[in-house]
Amino acid sequence: MKCAKCETEMIKGAIQGDRYALKWAPAKGSSAPYITLKRNSLLGRTNTEAFHCRNCETLTIDLKSQQA
Ligand SMILES: [Zn+2]
DSSP: OOOTOOOBBBBEEEOOOOOSSOEOOOTTTOOOOOEBBBBOBBBTBOEEEEETTTTTTTTEEEHHHBOO
8 A cells, every 4th residue: 555645655564452442533522423443353452454654654544444
């Protein structure tokens, strides 16, 4: 996957958490809904696929494949 900002090839990896699904929360005062990500469990830990751009220091998550 190429970075949307700079088009550098991104590094595939994962954001790992504990046993609960990761959620994106809107800023305080916003009425936007929470987004819950798939757990993609790895030994009981959350393992959400994400791509890292080393040039921009940006993480990208494809919600079409990673949203619960
Ligand atoms: Zn970039």
